[in-house]
Amino acid sequence: MAGPDQLTRVGDATSESQDVAFAGRSQLQLAWTRLRHDRVAVVSTVLILALVLVAIGAPLVAKLVGWGPDEQDRVHGLTPDGLPVGPSTLHWLGTDNLGRDVLVRAVYGARVSLVVGLGATALATLIGVVVGVVAGYASPGVDTLLSRLMDVVLSFPFLLFAIALVSVVGPSLKISIIVIAFFSWASIGRVVRGQTLTLREHEFVEAARSTGAKTLRIMTVEILPNLVSPILVLATLIIPTAIVFEATLSFLGLGVEPPTPTWGNMISDSLPYYNVAWWFVAAPGLALLLMTLAFNLLGDAVRDALDPSAARLTRVKVRS
Amino acid sequence: MTVFLIRRTLYGIVVLWAISVATFALFFVAPHDPARIIAGRLATPQTVALVRHRLGLDEPVLTQYWHFVDRLLHGNLGYSFYSSTQVNSLLLTRLPVTVSLALGAAVIWLSGGVLVGVLSAARPGSFVDRAATVVVLTGLSTPTFLLGILLIYFFFYRLHLVGIDFFPAGGYVPLTQSPAGWAQHLILPWITLAFVSAAVYSRLTRSSLLDTMSQDYIRTARAKGLSEQRVMFQHGLRSSLTPVVTQFGIDLGTLLGGAIVTESVFGLPGLGQLAVQSVTNQDLPVIIGIVLVAAAFIIVANIVVDALYAVLDPRVRLG
Numbered sequence: 246m247a248g249p250d251q252l253t254r255v256g257d258a259t260s261e262s263q264d265v266a267f268a269g270r271s272q273l274q275l276a277w278t279r280l281r282h283d284r285v286a287v288v289s290t291v292l293i294l295a296l297v298l299v300a301i302g303a304p305l306v307a308k309l310v311g312w313g314p315d316e317q318d319r320v321h322g323l324t325p326d327g328l329p330v331g332p333s334t335l336h337w338l339g340t341d342n343l344g345r346d347v348l349v350r351a352v353y354g355a356r357v358s359l360v361v362g363l364g365a366t367a368l369a370t371l372i373g374v375v376v377g378v379v380a381g382y383a384s385p386g387v388d389t390l391l392s393r394l395m396d397v398v399l400s401f402p403f404l405l406f407a408i409a410l411v412s413v414v415g416p417s418l419k420i421s422i423i424v425i426a427f428f429s430w431a432s433i434g435r436v437v438r439g440q441t442l443t444l445r446e447h448e449f450v451e452a453a454r455s456t457g458a459k460t461l462r463i464m465t466v467e468i469l470p471n472l473v474s475p476i477l478v479l480a481t482l483i484i485p486t487a488i489v490f491e492a493t494l495s496f497l498g499l500g501v502e503p504p505t506p507t508w509g510n511m512i513s514d515s516l517p518y519y520n521v522a523w524w525f526v527a528a529p530g531l532a533l534l535l536m537t538l539a540f541n542l543l544g545d546a547v548r549d550a551l552d553p554s555a556a557r558l559t560r561v562k563v564r565s
Numbered sequence: 566m567t568v569f570l571i572r573r574t575l576y577g578i579v580v581l582w583a584i585s586v587a588t589f590a591l592f593f594v595a596p597h598d599p600a601r602i603i604a605g606r607l608a609t610p611q612t613v614a615l616v617r618h619r620l621g622l623d624e625p626v627l628t629q630y631w632h633f634v635d636r637l638l639h640g641n642l643g644y645s646f647y648s649s650t651q652v653n654s655l656l657l658t659r660l661p662v663t664v665s666l667a668l669g670a671a672v673i674w675l676s677g678g679v680l681v682g683v684l685s686a687a688r689p690g691s692f693v694d695r696a697a698t699v700v701v702l703t704g705l706s707t708p709t710f711l712l713g714i715l716l717i718y719f720f721f722y723r724l725h726l727v728g729i730d731f732f733p734a735g736g737y738v739p740l741t742q743s744p745a746g747w748a749q750h751l752i753l754p755w756i757t758l759a760f761v762s763a764a765v766y767s768r769l770t771r772s773s774l775l776d777t778m779s780q781d782y783i784r785t786a787r788a789k790g791l792s793e794q795r796v797m798f799q800h801g802l803r804s805s806l807t808p809v810v811t812q813f814g815i816d817l818g819t820l821l822g823g824a825i826v827t828e829s830v831f832g833l834p835g836l837g838q839l840a841v842q843s844v845t846n847q848d849l850p851v852i853i854g855i856v857l858v859a860a861a862f863i864i865v866a867n868i869v870v871d872a873l874y875a876v877l878d879p880r881v882r883l884g
Contacts, residue, residue: 400580400867405822405825406588409588409856412845413592485706493826497829519718519722526718530714534707537706537708538702
């Protein structure tokens with residue numbers, strides 16, 4: 246645990262006077278104060294909130310612009326050659342290959358990204374924490390079994406397996422969330438298990454055990470609160486990965502089913518038109534980049550705030 | 566060392582078996598019929614039944630699995646449902662493309678990532694460090710397919726407009742046919758893969774090097790009067806490369822099983838593209854083949870990485 250003397254080394258955000266004010270606060274309060282003084286964190290949070298608001302208010306945007314997300318403009322939606330139409334007062338960010346409004350579709354796409362990104366992260370965190378704590382606290386036999394399970398999940402060629410899975414069970418919002426969560430929980434589980442292994446040797450756990458506390462109680466009341474920081478950091482860093490994962494599945498045609506707009510399937514649709522309709526790829530592309538960048542920046546800031554000595558984290562990646 | 570290798574190999578085989586079972590089971594969970602897809606839309610029920618029989622799909626699941634394992638132990642992955650070619654030869658024709666792509670990109674991202682990481686760690690908080698952080702976070706946040714499209718737009722299309730046709734938009738030329746054409750066709754895919762991966766490496770190198778440079782033995786080296794460069798490169802870098810090696814092994818292993826997105830965007834006929842095609846065609850033997858090959862690459866990479874640990878860090882003992 247970081248004591249006050251260690252906090253002076255935190256970084257440029259903390260000055261001497263602030264350290265005095267920090268005295269007597271809990272670790273989370275300290276982190277919160279640091280986070281509030283971090284300009285990058287504030288900017289990225291504002292950006293994320295704005296994107297969330299846009300996603301929630303998507304029907305309002307549609308009303309304002311005058312086009313539904315799946316509505317085709319049969320009069321002015323396409324050029325006489327059947328190509329997408331550029332930005333105008335009628336379609337603020339132009340139209341796509343079927344004469345639908347790109348702005349409205351991109352705004353609706355934010356919904357899928359956020360729902361899948363946050364939903365998959367929540368599910369993955371839940372599974373990872375439960376498995377991690379149980380593996381770290383239970384008997385060696387259970388630990389070995391669960392650790393091996395995590396090893397197997399981590400050595401799956403996961404994008405490959407994910408597309409195979411989706412092709413069999415059929416693409417849907419629910420499946421996207423489950424698939425992404427399934428391949429993300431193990432990295433959280435590993436970290437949580439490691440932390441639990443060290444925590445269980447502490448005196449306060451010993452004390453609880455000697456007063457007759459049940460295993461479940463020790464896990465939830467004694468150990469879990471001490472894991473909040475690493476869990477929070479890991480979860481924030483998984484969100485952008487999950488968002489990119491969703492976009493990748495949609496891009497490959499295995500995400501949410503069309504005509505529901507997602508940034509991934511919009512970019513995929515725009516591929517044949519990249520040289521005649523820049524707006525078609527730019528709108529979803531920039532939106533996607535902005536959202537993942539904002540979450541990555543926030544994740545970094547949360548890590549700096551919670552763990553000033555900056556522990557190395559394993560990031561789950563959906564590259565290739 | 567020998568005991569370690571034997572144990573890890575046996576364990577790797579168990580993991581491979583678990584993955585093969587999972588993949589096999591996957592295709593019996595959902596109600597679907599590859600025979601129907603292969604026979605075509607206009608096929609009569611008799612034709613579909615015939616196709617099903619020819620592919621052995623009318624046998625019980627366990628019998629099918631037994632045939633599969635039996636073939637596998639003889640090094641045969643079976644025949645593609647779709648093209649009736651041997652899965653082995655199908656994978657072998659695709660492998661060079663994926664290997665070319667993965668190895669070339671790996672060279673770029675490893676050298677680039679470590680270099681940027683070292684530069685950042687040399688003066689933390691400097692302009693170079695902060696600029697690197699911005700580039701790194703952009704790299705981490707850019708989806709691979711988006712970067713690929715951007716590169717095609719600027720390096721193929723915009724240059725094409727001004728009369729420069731150096732960069733092709735996609736496709737593949739074998740190394741044996743024309744080394745220059747091979748490199749030319751792979752430059753953009755290499756950059757795409759390398760940029761998104763280099764970010765992680767520069768981060769890892771930076772944090773690990775900063776960590777190492779604050780240790781006692783580095784202070785000793787400095788106190789001996791060694792130059793800062795010598796301290797960093799000869800004493801610091803070696804032990805701080807351990808996490809980089811781990812990540813590299815896993816990443817390279819994953820990529821060798823098919824760079825699905827990059828291959829799709831650039832139309833490279835590698836394992837990743839084959840995977841997407843087989844998934845669309847429900848070509849079970851090919852999918853299982855690719856999943857197994859990909860998993861094998863990951864497992865081997867992990868074993869190599871753990872063995873390398875002992876070489877890089879004398880404190881590590883294998884057992």
